[in-house]
Amino acid sequence: MSSWNTQIARLFAEQKKALEAFVTRRTGSAQVAADLTQESFLRLARLESGEKIDNLPAFLFTIASNLVRDHQRQAIRRERVEAGERSDELPCSSPSAVDQLSALQEQRLMHDAIAALPEATRNIFLLYHVDECSYREIGERLAISPRSVEYQLRRALIDCRAFIQARLANDKRGARP
Structure with a gap:
């Protein structure tokens, strides 16, 4: 032992x-x-x-x-x-109507932000995030360098963030009496 x-x-x-x-x-x-x-x-x-x-x-x-x-x-x-007390640890079997509506609104907002991107940037964004292509693969398809792909993706994220922030700011102003 x-x-x-x-x-x-x-x-x-x-x-x-x-x-x-x-x-x-x-x-x-x-x-x-x-x-x-x-x-x-x-x-x-x-x-x-x-x-x-x-x-x-x-x-x-x-x-x-x-x-x-x-x-x-x-x-x-x-x-x-x-005893029937509600527990935060118990999972809900389905999202509430408010959660579903919120998710749908977020999805529409993101869709609009992507649609507002310049076509070349939008194509790179979709190839990367939807088709899950690597920088190298995107570069080969579009005849650009992986560094350019990286720049375009960064630009797309910045533009999408700005679009969403502007839309939310407009929605808040429109909601005021």
């Missing part, structure tokens, strides 16, 4: 009962305590044997304490869900 395994086995023999009692006091359940004690030793055993731990028993109790805390959080979450 390696020295790390020997240390873990010795620690198990010396600390198992004390650790289980510690976890039982914090959780109020002997069954949960047995499970969390076992998990604590497993996590400690999974560590690389080369890691230097000055005080193995203290480290083991820290692992157990963290597991107890996680267990209690999960129990609280389960109680809330079972």
